[in-house]
Amino acid sequence: xxxxxxxxxxxxxxxxxxxxxxxxxxxxxxxxxxxxxxxxxxxxxxxxxxxxxxxxxxxxxxxxxxxxxxxxxxxxxxxxxxxxxxxxxxxxxxxxxxxxxxxxxxxxxxxxxxxxxxxxxxxxxxxxxxxxxxxxxxxxxxxxxxxxxxxxxxxxxxxxxxxxxxxxxxxxxxxxxxxxxxxxxxxxxxxxxxxxxxxxxxxxxxxxxxxxxxxxxxxxxxxxxxxxxxxxxxxxxxxxxxxxxxxxxxxxxxxxxxxxxxxxxxxxxxxxxxxxxxxxxxxxxxxxxxxxxxxxxxxxxxxx
Numbered sequence: 385x386x387x388x389x390x391x392x393x394x395x396x397x398x399x400x401x402x403x404x405x406x407x408x409x410x411x412x413x414x415x416x417x418x419x420x421x422x423x424x425x426x427x428x429x430x431x432x433x434x435x436x437x438x439x440x441x442x443x444x445x446x447x448x449x450x451x452x453x454x455x456x457x458x459x460x461x462x463x464x465x466x467x468x469x470x471x472x473x474x475x476x477x478x479x480x481x482x483x484x485x486x487x488x489x490x491x492x493x494x495x496x497x498x499x500x501x502x503x504x505x506x507x508x509x510x511x512x513x514x515x516x517x518x519x520x521x522x523x524x525x526x527x528x529x530x531x532x533x534x535x536x537x538x539x540x541x542x543x544x545x546x547x548x549x550x551x552x553x554x555x556x557x558x559x560x561x562x563x564x565x566x567x568x569x570x571x572x573x574x575x576x577x578x579x580x581x582x583x584x585x586x587x588x589x590x591x592x593x594x595x596x597x598x599x600x601x602x603x604x605x606x607x608x609x610x611x612x613x614x615x616x617x618x619x620x621x622x623x624x625x626x627x628x629x630x631x632x633x634x635x636x637x638x639x640x641x642x643x644x645x646x647x648x649x650x651x652x653x654x655x656x657x658x659x660x661x662x663x664x665x666x667x668x669x670x671x672x673x674x675x676x677x678x679x680x681x682x683x684x685x686x687x688x
Contacts, residue, residue, distance in 0.1 A: 387607065388412040388445060388492075390436050390483060391456035392429075393420030395558045396498075396551075400454060400600045401425060407604060412448045414441070415457065424558055436479040445486035452494045452607055455483045458528075462502065462650075465524035476527035484538045494545040496606045497535050499528045501552050501592070501618065501655050511592070511620040511658040514550065514613070521650065532614065539612060547606040549599075552618030552657045556596030556677060557684035568593070568678070571629055572685045575638035585647035587626025592618040592656040595672035595680075605666045618657030619670045631675055635682040 387404055391397040392413035397420065404411050405426075413425060414432045425431060434441050436457045445453070458476050459465065465472035480497070487495050504512050505519030520526040535546040555568045574581045594617060602617045623631075626642075633640035662668045 385452065385607070386410040386412065386448065386450045388414060388448065388450035388453045389456065390414045390453070391420060391458065391498075393417060393422055393424050393431060394456060395424075395556075395560060396554055396596055396599060397454075397456040398424035398558060399556070399596050400456065400603050401429060403597075403600045403604055405429075412444070412450055414444070419460075419560070421558075437474055437482050441482055442486040442489055445490040445492070449490055450487075450492055452496065453483060453487050453492055454496045454498075454603055454607070455480065456498045458498065459524070462522045462524045465522055465527070469523035472523045472527055476524070477530050480531040481534055484534055484544065488538065488542050488544055492544070494547070494607070495535065495538075496603055497531055497546060497548045499532055499548050499550040499614065500525065501550060501616075501657055503529045503532070503550065504655070506652060507655070510622065510654060511618070511656040512616065513658045514616050514661050521652075545612055547610045547612060548614040549602055549606060550614055550616050550657065551599060552592035552594045552616070552655070554596050554599050555593050556681050559596070559681065567625070567628070568632060568681060569685075571632040572636060572682050575633055575636040576682070576686060578638070581629065581642040582645050583625050583629055583642040584645050584651065586644075587629070587642075588624055588653075589647070589651060590622035590624050590654045590656070591628075592621060593623055593628070593674055593677075594618050594670055595674075595677035598670045598672050602662065602666060602668045605668050610666045615662040615666060615668075616657035616659055617662060617668070618659055619674075620656050620658050620660075621674075622654060622656045623674060631678050632682065635675070635678045
């Protein structure tokens with residue numbers, strides 16, 4: 385299958401490219417390299433430096449005729465979205481619409497859209513099921529919610545199949561401090577350098593951390609015939625900020641003695657995603673224990 389991947393040189397996108405090539409697919413890799421890195425991709429991968437919001441993206445899709453498009457390109461910082469919501473909307477809303485138009489024009493069969501657990505806001509209960517109400521609390525979360533709405537609209541209007549993967553906090557090798565699991569990269573870099581680390585508040589806030597190679601397996605399963613709709617890609621397990629610091633310090637062989645700072649305005653107190661529907665309908669399940677994934681992440685950071 386020929387698959388176009390946007391955000392192909394980014395953290396998750398580059399691992400997805402590796403997986404798809406390993407599965408024998410042909411990949412059309414697209415990335416502006418604003419936040420992605422060419423070094424994340426094998427030298428044999430031809431990279432098209434095209435912005436998903438530009439007309440040139442549609443021209444590329446028409447030329448290459450991908451059977452499916454995996455859309456991972458995004459502005460991923462909540463703080464940037466608050467300070468510059470128009471920038472966020474250009475990439476995450478207009479860019480997603482342009483990807484859908486490109487898929488429709490090129491005759492693609494399916495799009496796989498990358499959403500975020502941020503769309504759920506403060507949920508009524510944990511872990512969150514995929515049918516929970518969407519309550520975006522930032523322009524970033526609102527833009528992801530809008531992207532999901534457009535996916536549904538294009539299926540209803542044009543018959544363009546889609547699967548939305550709503551990701552928990554993804555971590556692993558090649559991760560950068562930006563994004564929803566960037567704290568792992570921040571802790572890792574500081575602890576390896578012997579620099580101080582900070583935990584906000586009393587460290588009781590929790591997140592659901594899912595390993596990047598488990599995540600790209602969900603994309604592969606969605607491409608292989610996964611049904612339309614939204615699927616939560618997480619572990620369902622909550623890990624507190626303080627417990628996370630202990631695990632990263634242990635993996636880094638560093639002291640587990642973070643400083644503290646006040647909780648940040650707007651931070652969600654807790655999040656975890658229920659992966660049961662993804663298990664039942666995609667055949668997907670997370671297989672990497674957090675401690676093992678952190679060991680691999682720290683070792684990659686140590687060598688780079």
